[in-house]
Amino acid sequence: MPPLAERLRPQTLSEYIGQKHLVGEGAVIQRMISQKRISSFILWGPPGVGKTTLANIIAKTLEVPFYTLSAVTSGVKDVREVIERARANTGLFSKGTPILFIDEIHRFSKSQQDSLLGAVEKGIITLIGATTENPSFEVIRPLLSRCQVYVLKSLGKEDLMELLDRALTQDKILKEKHIELKETGALLRLSGGDARKLLNILELVVEAASAKTQATDNQDSAEGNTAAGDIVITDDLVNESVLQNPLAYDKDGEMHYDVISAFIKSIRGSDPDAAVYYLARMIEAGEDPLFIARRLVISASEDIGLANPNALLLANACFDAVSKIGMPEGRIPLAETTVYLASSPKSNSSYLAIDSALAYVRQTGNLPVPLPIRNAPTSLMKELGYHDGYLYAHDYPDHFVQMQFLPDEAKDQRFWHPQPHTTSEARLLDRMLKCWGERYAEL
Numbered sequence: 001m002p003p004l005a006e007r008l009r010p011q012t013l014s015e016y017i018g019q020k021h022l023v024g025e026g027a028v029i030q031r032m033i034s035q036k037r038i039s040s041f042i043l044w045g046p047p048g049v050g051k052t053t054l055a056n057i058i059a060k061t062l063e064v065p066f067y068t069l070s071a072v073t074s075g076v077k078d079v080r081e082v083i084e085r086a087r088a089n090t091g092l093f094s095k096g097t098p099i100l101f102i103d104e105i106h107r108f109s110k111s112q113q114d115s116l117l118g119a120v121e122k123g124i125i126t127l128i129g130a131t132t133e134n135p136s137f138e139v140i141r142p143l144l145s146r147c148q149v150y151v152l153k154s155l156g157k158e159d160l161m162e163l164l165d166r167a168l169t170q171d172k173i174l175k176e177k178h179i180e181l182k183e184t185g186a187l188l189r190l191s192g193g194d195a196r197k198l199l200n201i202l203e204l205v206v207e208a209a210s211a212k213t214q215a216t217d218n219q220d221s222a223e224g225n226t227a228a229g230d231i232v233i234t235d236d237l238v239n240e241s242v243l244q245n246p247l248a249y250d251k252d253g254e255m256h257y258d259v260i261s262a263f264i265k266s267i268r269g270s271d272p273d274a275a276v277y278y279l280a281r282m283i284e285a286g287e288d289p290l291f292i293a294r295r296l297v298i299s300a301s302e303d304i305g306l307a308n309p310n311a312l313l314l315a316n317a318c319f320d321a322v323s324k325i326g327m328p329e330g331r332i333p334l335a336e337t338t339v340y341l342a343s344s345p346k347s348n349s350s351y352l353a354i355d356s357a358l359a360y361v362r363q364t365g366n367l368p369v370p371l372p373i374r375n376a377p378t379s380l381m382k383e384l385g386y387h388d389g390y391l392y393a394h395d396y397p398d399h400f401v402q403m404q405f406l407p408d409e410a411k412d413q414r415f416w417h418p419q420p421h422t423t424s425e426a427r428l429l430d431r432m433l434k435c436w437g438e439r440y441a442e443l
């Protein structure tokens with residue numbers, strides 16, 4: 001017998017629950033279906049919100065050839081075979097172009113994605129991709145430019161309640177079991193907006209309750225007001241059946257990036273309480289502690305930087321400590337470093353400086369290095385003036401002497417702009433003013 005989630009999979013758009021912004025009256029996908037003109041698109045959303053189901057409904061409604069590939073198990077050869085089959089079918093079906101649905105398209109390599117470009121461009125196939133990852137990062141730009149991206153949302157409470165009602169009243173197995181939904185809080189919380197997870201949990205709870213009821217069907221119910229064989233679903237029953245409440249955190253999915261993003265932004269925003277909260281979320285969900293430690297090292301450079309150079313030292317020490325002692329003890333240096341970085345003064349001047357310099361380099365290319373600061377390991381280079389006029393800073397008072405280090409075309413460029421709101425960078429700015437004078441005077 002197929003699982004409940006498969007038995008309840010919608011077959012028509014009218015049965016489809018959620019995503020009204022895409023499939024509701026007048027919405028973009030609903031219009032495409034009614035006009036029987038589907039363009040290539042990518043469905044981006046968390047697990048269990050109806051990406052695969054929607055693709056199947058579209059194909060059935062339009063009655064066009066429908067091919068499916070999983071990016072986990074398919075390679076370039078499989079893609080080319082499907083495209084050839086679609087090419088052979090083109091023209092045989094007047095109702096539309098064959099649809100190729102690729103689940104987890106974010107797992108396709110660049111070469112696999114490249115193999116789709118020609119067929120999509122020429123209209124041999126209509127591509128529908130499904131992904132839990134941000135397509136901006138996971139799908140190559142040429143393919144992304146040929147597809148619209150539609151965002152699917154986690155199902156809301158009303159959607160989930162409608163799904164529960166459908167399961168209990170329309171599923172031929174459950175509707176025979178006399179199930180009463182007395183409490184739904186635990187079901188909704190544990191599902192996390194995931195329809196498949198909700199139905200899986202419901203099925204698990206019903207099976208557990210059925211087994212328990214069967215074992216005691218000759219006794220009255222514990223409260224004496226429920227007939228033998230009836231199932232009353234409560235939050236306690238759900239928690240007892242599930243045993244462990246799985247956190248809505250997928251180490252390989254979007255939630256992974258959402259939580260680490262919130263963690264870093266909390267550090268950047270100088271909120272140690274929020275930062276420790278998101279740290280706890282990741283630890284409790286089983287996140288790789290070295291992944292967290294690496295992000296702390298990055299944050300120490302990007303967000304604290306020269307405002308508190310000790311931050312990078314502590315972050316590096318944290319990474320080293322966690323790699324040596326592991327978990328659960330590693331949570332302590334992780335928490336120590338998180339609080340320290342979040343409560344430290346902030347400066348991103350170094351981060352902005354390198355990005356500004358990179359942008360200038362990309363724009364101007366390899367400008368000639370001034371001759372005085374070029375290396376001169378051969379006599380020919382010396383004859384050409386390499387190293388001529390170089391002033392050795394340590395030979396001068398305060399170990400500084402003014403000379404031109406930037407190429408001629410870039411000699412007036414400024415990339416590093418100190419942020420003197422912090423004591424540390426204010427001291428650095430003071431020194432730069434003494435060394436270079438007007439070059440830093442505008443600050």
